[in-house]
Amino acid sequence: MEEKLRTAAKIYKEIDIPKELCVRVSETIKLQRKNKSNIRYIWRCAAVTAACICLFAMVVNVNFAFAQSVYNIPVIGQIAKVFTFRVYEKANDTYKLKAEIPTLSDIPDKNFEEVVNKEINTKLDAAMAEATVRADEAKKAFIDTGGKEEEFIPIKIKVNYEIKHNLDGVLSFVINKTETTAAAYNERTFYNIDIVKGSNITLTELHGENYVEKINDIIKLEMAQKEKESPNYYFQGDMGFKTISANQKFYINESGNTVIVFEKYEIAPGAMGPQEFEIKDGT
Amino acid sequence: MAFISNLQSYDLLTQFITENQDKFYRLAYSYVKNRETALDMVQEALISAYESVHVVKNNNYIKTWFYRILVNKCIASYKKRMRFVASDEIIEQTPYYDKYQAEIIDLYNAIDRLESKLKTVIVLRYFEDMKMSEIAEIVKSNESTVKSRISVALKKLGLQVKGEV
Numbered sequence: 001m002e003e004k005l006r007t008a009a010k011i012y013k014e015i016d017i018p019k020e021l022c023v024r025v026s027e028t029i030k031l032q033r034k035n036k037s038n039i040r041y042i043w044r045c046a047a048v049t050a051a052c053i054c055l056f057a058m059v060v061n062v063n064f065a066f067a068q069s070v071y072n073i074p075v076i077g078q079i080a081k082v083f084t085f086r087v088y089e090k091a092n093d094t095y096k097l098k099a100e101i102p103t104l105s106d107i108p109d110k111n112f113e114e115v116v117n118k119e120i121n122t123k124l125d126a127a128m129a130e131a132t133v134r135a136d137e138a139k140k141a142f143i144d145t146g147g148k149e150e151e152f153i154p155i156k157i158k159v160n161y162e163i164k165h166n167l168d169g170v171l172s173f174v175i176n177k178t179e180t181t182a183a184a185y186n187e188r189t190f191y192n193i194d195i196v197k198g199s200n201i202t203l204t205e206l207h208g209e210n211y212v213e214k215i216n217d218i219i220k221l222e223m224a225q226k227e228k229e230s231p232n233y234y235f236q237g238d239m240g241f242k243t244i245s246a247n248q249k250f251y252i253n254e255s256g257n258t259v260i261v262f263e264k265y266e267i268a269p270g271a272m273g274p275q276e277f278e279i280k281d282g283t
Numbered sequence: 284m285a286f287i288s289n290l291q292s293y294d295l296l297t298q299f300i301t302e303n304q305d306k307f308y309r310l311a312y313s314y315v316k317n318r319e320t321a322l323d324m325v326q327e328a329l330i331s332a333y334e335s336v337h338v339v340k341n342n343n344y345i346k347t348w349f350y351r352i353l354v355n356k357c358i359a360s361y362k363k364r365m366r367f368v369a370s371d372e373i374i375e376q377t378p379y380y381d382k383y384q385a386e387i388i389d390l391y392n393a394i395d396r397l398e399s400k401l402k403t404v405i406v407l408r409y410f411e412d413m414k415m416s417e418i419a420e421i422v423k424s425n426e427s428t429v430k431s432r433i434s435v436a437l438k439k440l441g442l443q444v445k446g447e448v
Contacts, residue, residue, distance in 0.1 A: 001437070001442040004386070004387060004390055004442065005390070005409045005442070006409075007383065007384075007387045008387055008390050008391045008394065008409070008410075009409055009410045010383075011383060011387070011388070011391045012309060012313060012391070012406070012410040013309070013410070015308070015309045015312050015313070017305045017308055017309070018308075018318055018322065020322060021304055021305070021308050021322060021325065022304065024322055024325070024326050025300060025301070025304045025325065025326075025329065026301075028326050028329045028330060028333075029297055029300065029301070029329070032329075032330075032333040141294070145297070269340070270340055271340065
C-alpha cells in the first residue's frame, strides 16, 4: 500500500511548475512591501505590544523610622531619592531614541549608591547601543528586500521609569525600555534594595528560608481560582508554571507587599500579557 | 522564550513562501487541475496571508496556518469548478499514461476524485509527507479525526490499511 502511494506521489511531484510562479510570487511579495498602510499596520501592532509590556524595574528600600533611630540624623538625609539624571534624545531616519535615565542619591552607603548607579548606566547605555544597531539592521533588511529608503518608518526606542513605592524604607521604581522592532527587545529588570543596609533585598529576607514553597503555593492557589473563572488562562502541562526561579523577578508595591512578576509568554499565552501575583502578609 | 513580533512573523512568512512556492503550486494544481487557476490560488493565498499575518501568535504555526489558507481557497475554487466540469475531463488532463503502470495512474486519479475532505488528508500525508499533528492543524481538527479520515480514504481507494497509517 505504502509502495503504491509512494509511486503515486511521484506523479504528484512531476506536476510542472510554470515559470510564471516565481515571478507571480515575488511580485506579490513586493506589492506587500510597497503597501505602506499594511506595513504601518504591522508597525502599529508592534508598537502597541511594546507599550503593553515593557518595564525595566528597580526597587529600593528606605525605612524612615528605622533610619532615623539608627543614624539619628534628619529624616531627609535617610531617604533615597530617584530623579532623572539625564534625558537623552536622538532622532534620525533610522530611529528615534528618547531615554530618561534615573539615578539614586541620598543612600547612606555611598559605595553602594555608586555601584547601583553605575549598573543602571552601564546597562542602559549597552541596551541603547544594541537598540540602535538593531534599528540599523532593520532598516538595511527593509531596503534589501525591496523597501524604499524614504518609506522606512524610524524605530522608536524609549527608556523611562516609574516609581512603585517610596515609603517605610522601600523605594521602588521601574525602568521601562521599549523598542518598536520587537517585543522581545523590551526589558524589565528588578532591583530590590535595602537602603539602610546598602544591599539587595532577597525573597529569603522577606519570606523566610522556605519562601519557594510558600510563594509557589500562593501562586498555584491563585492560578487555580483564576482557571475556574476562565479555563486555560495559563499554559497547561509542560509549558505551565512549576516553580519560581532562583532569580525570580519581583518588586515591592505601594502596600509594601512582594509582587512576583512573570513576563509575557512565561506562564500564560501572550494575549494574557505579563502576570503578577501579590504575596499578601499572612497568606 | 517565545517572544515574537509581527515583523518577525512577516519576515518568516516571506521566507517560508519563497522556499516553498513550488509545493504550494503543486498542491493548488492537484485541486484545481488548471495552470492559471492554480497560479491564482497561490497568489490569493499569499495576499490573504500577508493581510492577516499579524494575528499569528506563535511563529511555529506559520506553516500550518498558511497551508490552511491555501487549502481552503483551493477547496472553495474546486467546489465551484466541479459544478461546471465533468469528472472525466479531469482524468483526461493527466499526461502520465505511458510512464506509470495503469494501476498507479488509476490510484492517482482515484485520489483526485475523492471528496475534498478525504483528498486533503491523503495529499498532505502521502504527497507532502506531513505529520498527523500538522494535518490536524491545517484542517482544524484533531489527530484522531485525521487518522480516521485517512483510513476511510484508503479503504475507498481500495488499499488495505496495515497497522499505523
